[in-house]
Amino acid sequence: MTITLQRILEPDGRLVGEAPKLSESELRALFTHMLRVRVLDERMLKLQRAGRIGFVGTAKGLEAAIIGSAYALEKRDWLWSGLREGGAAVMRGLPLAEYLAQMYCNANDTAKGRQMCNHFQHKGSNYPSWSSVIGTQISHGVGAAYAAKVRGSGEVHAIYFGDGATSSNGFHSGLNFAGVWQAPCYFVCIDNGWAISVCNREQTAAESFADKGAAYGVPGVEVDGNDVLACYRECKRALDRARSGGGPTLIVLKTYRMLGHSSSDDPSKYRDQAEVDAWAARDPMDRFERYLLGRGLLKAGDRAMLEQELTTEIDAEIHRQEAAPPMALKTLVEDVYADVPRHLRLQYNKFIAVAERLGHAQKGDGAFPL
Amino acid sequence: MATLTLVQAVNDALKTAMRDDPSVVVLGEDVGPKGGVFLATEGLTKEFGKARCFDTPLSEDGIIGTGIGMALNGLKPVCEIQFQDFIFPAFDQIVSEAAKFRYRSGGQYTCPMVIRTPYGGGIRGGLYHSQSGEAYFCHTPGLKVVIPSTPHDAKGLLLASIDDPDPVIFLEPKALYRQVKGEVPEGKYTVPLSTLRTVREGKSVTVFCYGAMVPVCLKAAEQAAEKGIECLVVDLRTLLPLDEEGVLEAAKQTGRVVVVHEAPRFCGFGGEISALIAENAIEWMEAPIARVTGFDTPFPNTLEHHYMPDARRVLDAIEHVHGY
Ligand SMILES: Cc1ncc(C[n+]2csc(CCOP(=O)(O)OP(=O)(O)O)c2C)c(N)n1
Ligand SMILES: [Mg+2]
Numbered sequence: 001m002t003i004t005l006q007r008i009l010e011p012d013g014r015l016v017g018e019a020p021k022l023s024e025s026e027l028r029a030l031f032t033h034m035l036r037v038r039v040l041d042e043r044m045l046k047l048q049r050a051g052r053i054g055f056v057g058t059a060k061g062l063e064a065a066i067i068g069s070a071y072a073l074e075k076r077d078w079l080w081s082g083l084r085e086g087g088a089a090v091m092r093g094l095p096l097a098e099y100l101a102q103m104y105c106n107a108n109d110t111a112k113g114r115q116m117c118n119h120f121q122h123k124g125s126n127y128p129s130w131s132s133v134i135g136t137q138i139s140h141g142v143g144a145a146y147a148a149k150v151r152g153s154g155e156v157h158a159i160y161f162g163d164g165a166t167s168s169n170g171f172h173s174g175l176n177f178a179g180v181w182q183a184p185c186y187f188v189c190i191d192n193g194w195a196i197s198v199c200n201r202e203q204t205a206a207e208s209f210a211d212k213g214a215a216y217g218v219p220g221v222e223v224d225g226n227d228v229l230a231c232y233r234e235c236k237r238a239l240d241r242a243r244s245g246g247g248p249t250l251i252v253l254k255t256y257r258m259l260g261h262s263s264s265d266d267p268s269k270y271r272d273q274a275e276v277d278a279w280a281a282r283d284p285m286d287r288f289e290r291y292l293l294g295r296g297l298l299k300a301g302d303r304a305m306l307e308q309e310l311t312t313e314i315d316a317e318i319h320r321q322e323a324a325p326p327m328a329l330k331t332l333v334e335d336v337y338a339d340v341p342r343h344l345r346l347q348y349n350k351f352i353a354v355a356e357r358l359g360h361a362q363k364g365d366g367a368f369p370l
Numbered sequence: 371m372a373t374l375t376l377v378q379a380v381n382d383a384l385k386t387a388m389r390d391d392p393s394v395v396v397l398g399e400d401v402g403p404k405g406g407v408f409l410a411t412e413g414l415t416k417e418f419g420k421a422r423c424f425d426t427p428l429s430e431d432g433i434i435g436t437g438i439g440m441a442l443n444g445l446k447p448v449c450e451i452q453f454q455d456f457i458f459p460a461f462d463q464i465v466s467e468a469a470k471f472r473y474r475s476g477g478q479y480t481c482p483m484v485i486r487t488p489y490g491g492g493i494r495g496g497l498y499h500s501q502s503g504e505a506y507f508c509h510t511p512g513l514k515v516v517i518p519s520t521p522h523d524a525k526g527l528l529l530a531s532i533d534d535p536d537p538v539i540f541l542e543p544k545a546l547y548r549q550v551k552g553e554v555p556e557g558k559y560t561v562p563l564s565t566l567r568t569v570r571e572g573k574s575v576t577v578f579c580y581g582a583m584v585p586v587c588l589k590a591a592e593q594a595a596e597k598g599i600e601c602l603v604v605d606l607r608t609l610l611p612l613d614e615e616g617v618l619e620a621a622k623q624t625g626r627v628v629v630v631h632e633a634p635r636f637c638g639f640g641g642e643i644s645a646l647i648a649e650n651a652i653e654w655m656e657a658p659i660a661r662v663t664g665f666d667t668p669f670p671n672t673l674e675h676h677y678m679p680d681a682r683r684v685l686d687a688i689e690h691v692h693g694y
Binding site for chain 1: 425682
């Protein structure tokens with residue numbers, strides 16, 4: 001199969017395709033959202049190195065893919081995420097405070113510190129909690145889209161995952177069901193070249209991940225994932241198609257993970273620096289900046305200034321999160337079920353009696369009534 | 371003898387097996403040039419080539435399913451599942467296929483294979499990088515379940531597992547990967563499966579444990595000794611098939627038993643030990659059997675140190691059964 005790569009912006013910032021209809025302020029907003037992803041990434045890595053947080057799943061190089069694609073969504077639509085879409089959640093309404101509380105896994109975290117870092121959720125903007133288990137969210141998104149169809153609620157479900165996840169069971173059942181049901185959803189595969197140390201050529205013998213859609217009757221599109229305008233345009237098309245009952249689309253955003261898989265990974269063991277350098281020349285931020293400079297929507301020095309503003313905003317929030325109160329011990333046994341059942345109340349009470357005796361419990365950690 | 375960490379001993383075992391037997395192959399996610407996320411397979415692709423140690427697509431179902439096929443056709447696969455938490459996509463292949471091929475074919479087709487996977491908490495990995503799922507596998511006839519706690523045992527048990535004619539789930543306590551060091555003989559040796567290890571002698575209380583809980587129980591036993599309570603600490607090493615006679619003998623020696631695991635309590639392995647003793651040695655018991663376990667909840671993250679049994683919780687149980 002031959003699938004042509006969709007591109008609007010050349011690496012030098014020249015327009016070569018039909019640009020989506022976006023106002024000047026929308027274009028500037030897109031740039032700011034992308035820059036926030038990059039600054040957040042840098043700040044989080046710094047916190048990790050300082051031992052303040054445990055883990056960072058990096059997004060450097062993926063800013064256009066994450067932001068451009070998600071910019072297509074309306075507020076009512078849902079985004080089913082993997083590890084790296086936290087920046088899209090922030091753009092769609094996840095407060096920075098909640099983002100950071102999640103990274104700190106502290107008492108301010110809406111998930112009560114139960115998930116490891118980089119596992120965001122935001123009910124307010126329809127961004128469900130993700131497990132670390134690769135590919136599981138794909139069928140959830142399809143089922144939720146089916147529910148939307150049955151209930152006539154009108155929203156579309158955008159389902160995100162990586163190149164590695166295309167080998168998961170969830171990918172195959174998800175695409176198959178979505179095709180059969182013509183569910184109002186679309187799939188966004190962020191092909192960043194790597195699944196930890198396994199490169200995309202070892203993940204599939206197909207020429208493109210987009211080819212895989214055909215087997216399920218789902219049209220596949222391949223997009224330059226470092227071209228924010230192309231990412232936006234193709235996702236907007238898929239969204240409109242899904243919304244109008246036209247069925248699902250598989251969109252593959254071809255990009256590159258510039259850093260290690262996470263803060264615990266050393267990519268020099270398995271990939272050539274020359275490949276990384278080649279992708280650095282296609283940096284999505286630089287590309288979009290050149291375009292905006294060319295159109296006079298940014299001036300020299302604007303990026304540095306914006307970066308400073310974003311850093312200040314993020315650092316202020318970091319300071320607030322550093323002062324979070326300790327986690328209530330009762331959260332150990334809560335939310336397993338709607339009510340804390342008797343056997344868990346007993347287990348907790350026995351535990352807290354020892355903790356109190358040894359001075360490890362705080363005020364408010366007291367026993368449950370039985 | 372070299373002094374190795376537990377993960378280095380695993381690596382040494384794999385190299386030893388691959389040098390010894392050309393049919394041994396290693397497959398999994400990131401086991402190739404990266405050498406595994408914990409470096410258990412470091413250097414294998416370099417020494418044995420891509421045909422014998424290779425990265426797979428991201429599918430546990432595929433890793434185990436194809437591993438079964440390899441085992442059925444003359445290879446000895448050692449499959450790595452990156453974290454035990456990610457073994458569940460392959461649960462069907464393990465439980466319905468690997469565990470039952472011998473039985474359903476009247477012994478005509480068998481699956482000599484090893485599934486290695488790091489398990490357990492203590493690394494701030496949250497729900498999906500911390501679980502202890504041994505009970506699921508122990509509830510599956512046809513599987514063997516092995517958990518080492520020292521470098522010496524890690525190598526000897528892994529080599530015995532690779533030699534074994536049946537599928538072995540080999541659970542590696544990741545919290546101990548670099549925490550414990552010990553002398554490991556060079557070359558091939560095996561530690562027989564289904565034999566337990568006496569970690570410490572004692573006449574007052576018997577403590578049964580395995581994996582990452584062994585050093586925790588040893589610490590508690592040392593603290594108990596300061597209070598005049600001498601504990602017999604037993605590392606079970608193989609959960610299935612269990613050395614039942616060894617367990618009963620150790621229980622009878624003191625008549626007071628504590629069982630420790632980090633997995634949830636309900637239907638956990640501690641229940642099996644308790645039942646075994648209750649059925650066969652109740653007359654020897656001087657006190658009710660105590661279990662120290664994780665809570666019956668998913669594995670937490672920020673509060674993981676409260677969830678996992680620690681020396682003070684184990685000591686509390688030891689004192690309780692001792693004073694009963
Ligand atoms: C079922 C499962 N197997 C293995 C892992 C370990 N793991 C975490 S991320 C990852 C690679 C994911 O690659 P990809 O889907 O391309 O996403 P990316 O990390 O590149 O964003 C692996 C193997 C996991 N989380 N879940
Ligand atoms: Mg990837």
